[in-house]
Amino acid sequence: MKPKIEDVARLAGVSRTTVSRVLNNRGYISTETRENVHKAMNELNYFPNDVARSLFNKRTNLIGLIFPTISNPFFGELTFHIENICAKLGYKVLLCNSLNRIDEEEKYLEMLMRNQVDGIIVGTHNRGILNYHQQNLNVVAIDRNLSETIPVVSSDNYAGGETATELLISKGCQHIVHINGSGELETPAKLRRKAYEDVMERYGRTPITYEILEAFDRPSQQEVMSKILDEQPEVDGIFASSDLFAAAFMAEAKKRGKDIPKQIKVVGYDGTETGQILLPELTTIQQPISLIAQTAIDILLKKIEGEVNDLPLEIRLPIKLLKGETT
Amino acid sequence: MKPKIEDVARLAGVSRTTVSRVLNNRGYISTETRENVHKAMNELNYFPNDVARSLFNKRTNLIGLIFPTISNPFFGELTFHIENICAKLGYKVLLCNSLNRIDEEEKYLEMLMRNQVDGIIVGTHNRGILNYHQQNLNVVAIDRNLSETIPVVSSDNYAGGETATELLISKGCQHIVHINGSGELETPAKLRRKAYEDVMERYGRTPITYEILEAFDRPSQQEVMSKILDEQPEVDGIFASSDLFAAAFMAEAKKRGKDIPKQIKVVGYDGTETGQILLPELTTIQQPISLIAQTAIDILLKKIEGEVNDLPLEIRLPIKLLKGETT
DNA sequence: CTGAAAGCGCTTACAG
DNA sequence: CTGAAAGCGCTTACAG
Structure with missing residues (x-):
């Protein structure tokens, strides 16, 4: 069995109290006892049981x-x-x-x-x-x-949404669509959408947002991307609220022979390390993870x-x- | 403070033993007591302390x-x-x-x-x-x-390495380079390399492997990719032992104006979900994660x-x- | 400087 | 069917 404090105490010829004290560096202990205890711990290959400690310490x-x-x-x-x-x-x-x-x-x-x-x-x-x-x-x-x-x-989601949308507008996009997660979730990421809408309105555009309800289900994700391309044939700018959404959209757009960025410009969100390695060409808003x-x-x-x-x-x-x- | 078993026992008018028994569904307990105990637990919003349980149960x-x-x-x-x-x-x-x-x-x-x-x-x-x-x-x-x-x-690393290498050969690649992690690690992933080498030799080719020592350091990773392109100007096939390596290589190759797959064909390894979303065009060996x-x-x-x-x-x-x- | 005793919140033989 | 007692491995006042 695993050695416990009592085993160490016995071997070192001291009490459990003393062993506990050298373990926790608490109270006065003679150098000699301390050494004896350490020797015993090494000999037994003793490790304190954190479960027991936690119980006491709360x-x-x-x-x-x-x-x-x-x-x-x-x-x-x-x-x-x-x-x-x-x-x-x-x-x-x-x-x-x-x-x-x-x-x-x-x-x-x-x-x-x-x-x-x-x-x-x-x-x-x-x-x-x-x-x-x-x-x-x-x-x-x-x-x-x-x-x-x-x-x-x-992250400053509003600034992120603003930056992304303004970038697309400054690049001349006329028909910018936003892709977001489920609107039902009470998340600050909603601010990305809000910023997008505010900027769009500021420029006299009509904001159009598509929601991905099952963010972790690839087929249903692709469906939405496909729907966007069907329903918004004039789309020339995408602000996606995640890099994965952006990538999924790009895949669908490429399937239809759309040229990115010539025909459609895309901005993502997150800017993860992995995203930077696998999809370095994506313009994105990087969060300070x-x-x-x-x-x-x-x-x-x-x-x-x-x-x-x-x-x-x-x-x-x-x-x-x-x-x-x-x- | 958090309620403990004793509080439940007192409120239900039974012993701690009994509470523990209904908690663990052990031994015989009258329906009435069981209900009383449950009522008390709900009233106090009681949750058992798993630290204490673990200590006893080991x-x-x-x-x-x-x-x-x-x-x-x-x-x-x-x-x-x-x-x-x-x-x-x-x-x-x-x-x-x-x-x-x-x-x-x-x-x-x-x-x-x-x-x-x-x-x-x-x-x-x-x-x-x-x-x-x-x-x-x-x-x-x-x-x-x-x-x-x-x-x-x-995963069957040998089969993976074999499949990848044979695919590149069947596609007509003449100068295939392998990118692997550090050779110092005692990993079955070495089998990917071994398979690559075996296949290459079977076809009378000279295997060439580059190692990435700091797999998690992007700059040093890029350096190796750059070195490959410098030292192996004729390279027309890459078998990378991870999708991230493959992507890093592709980025470097594109920088130099190389066309993939026309001039260089690339096969990765891992086939993660994320990789499939961000870099769906990559040919890769998928592990059954x-x-x-x-x-x-x-x-x-x-x-x-x-x-x-x-x-x-x-x-x-x-x-x-x-x-x-x-x- | 060191030890005996009590207790952290739980469970399980053992009695009844 | 139910309870009193001991114990899981540790720590900390309290004495000495």
Whole structure:
């Protein structure tokens, strides 16, 4: 069996209390005892049991992550950065992919609570659920408005939408269509759409938005792209609210012999590392992914440490236009 | 404070034992008591503390994942599937991105042990480390030979390399170059290279392989691609051991005005969902990612359940050629 | 500088 | 069908 503190104590000829103290570097301990204890720990190849520690400390150093799917490069890279930063700070990451299904999110949330996570970072919607349990739960949202009291970290979606739309207009596009996710989700990403609409109206254009309801289902995605090309034969500009949408549209357009950027110009959103490698020619609005991760963790840790004062409720981080060959 | 079992017991007018029993559905309990207990739990919004449970049960239902980086779509999608399957089976996933740094892996491994994970799925190398602690650790590797006793699940890398190389030859390529990761890693992916070399020799060609040492550093990646084009001016076929490598090469080739596939044909490896969306024109060898995830978990769970008999030590899952426009 | 005792929230033999 | 007691592996006041 795994050695426990008692085994170490016996071998070192001291009490469990003493072993615990050298383990935690707490209280005074003679150098000799300390050395003996360390020797015993090495000999037994002892590792403390963090489950037992957590039970006593009421602290797990566990952060729960609930995202729609880590398969999506944006969430994949976000999760990567979050995990990396957490690891440096001594936190561990429990991963959940809800696929935006409400019932799954509820289950995951309960699971995380049972596991006594110190905090949760959420990238899915479902306003209701969290409120209920919110009691002593430390939560930070990324790009999702969960409730009035939960801080939200996101890229400056409005500026992103504005930049994208203005770029297309400045390039001479006359018939610009926007592709967005489901309008039912209460997300700041709605601001991308709002900005698009505002800019369009400012220029006297009629905004046209297509929604992709099943963002993670490729066939239904293609269907929408195909529909756009059918219904908007004059389309010469696309602002897609994700690079994956942009790519899906481009594939469909190419199938129909459309030349990008000559006939249709395309701007995406996200600007992930993976996107940059696989589709470097795409013009896109880049989100500061690692900064989003860092910011979310900063706020979450403050909440965990009980610094509840003047925590910002909404943080918008700057986006960056990456000019490619699709515009 | 969070309610505990004692609070429920008091409210329901029974003992903690009884509450625990209805919680775990163990032993006989009168319907009446059961209902009372449930009522009390609802009233208090009680959730059992899994940390305490784990301590007693010596079972955490936690699976540790150590991968180089979840940013890479292959590992991202693999992790997604693993997490999904685990969730259905009542397991939770603790995520670690080692970036292939040995010291990080060692730290992560210790962290996972301290947290009493029931098992670990590893997608990084570093043979030595695991052996040492291997004692009561349940480990399954994905695409990495960690030691003689740790089962390895991977795609049929040899068949993949063979298929890719033969395709390029059948398309008339005369000067085929292979791009692989670091040759220092003890991975079954070496078989992709071996297959390439075998096929080349079978056809009387000289195999030429370039290695990318820093797989996660874009500039150094581009450097190698540039070097290939400099040193192999006659190259007309590329077999890259990942889609990201393939894309990086294609970008560099396009910069130099090379036409793909007319002047150079390219075959990648992985065939991730993300890759299919962002770079659908790439011909590639698709790994059965969700099957790899399922298989790894099957084996891991058997190990966890103590079924040590006749566990396969090496499983090769079938690959699939996805024909695109780059060949 | 060190140890005995109590307790973190749960579960499970053992009695009744 | 139900409860009192012991224990999972650790930590921390409290004594000495």
